[in-house]
Amino acid sequence: MFRLERYDDSGKRVMLVPVEMRGIxxxxxxxxxxxxxxxxxxxxxxxxxKRLHNVTTGADVRATRTPKWQWILAGVFICIVVAxxxxxxxxxxxxxxxxxxxxWPPEDFP
Known part of the structure; x- marks a missing residue:
């Protein structure tokens, strides 16, 4: 979580905006x-x-998530365990x- 300063057209700071990006x-x-x-x-x-563009460096920043194939593999594993x-x-x-x-016991059992 971080905060961004928001400015108007004249360059005056208008407000602070809290920003949250979630991911692994x-x-x-x-x-x-x-x-x-x-x-x-x-x-x-x-x-x-989910993403932002860094205007200063030109970089795109994004939160990474768990790949779908890992969710599918976990689901299959859980189904096998439940079965x-x-x-x-x-x-x-x-x-x-x-x-x-x-x-039991057999007749000739000692």
Whole structure:
């Protein structure tokens, strides 16, 4: 989270705007004193942005997210674990009761 100073056409500072960018990392850079253009939605007085353009350096800064293939892999793993748990539960609580066979112990057992 950082704040941007907003200026009017005459160069007078109008207000400070809190900006929030969420992600697992960031590509690009911005430093104190850099000029930037930011777009996004304002919620609860904070500008939520996914990217910004650093006018001073010409760099685009964006928040990186978890790739879709990792979400899919995690979903498949969770489904497999749930299937194993459900099949074990069915085997324990719904299956035939275990125990020794009917002819146990054998007649010639010492």
């Amino acid at each position: 990392g960031f590509e690009g850079s911005i430093h104190d004193g850099d000029w930037a253009r930011v777009s996004g939605r304002i919620r609860a007085g904070t500008l939520h942005a 194993i748990i459900v099949s074990a539960w069915i085997g324990i609580f719904v299956g035939e009761p275990g125990g020794p066979p009917d002819d």
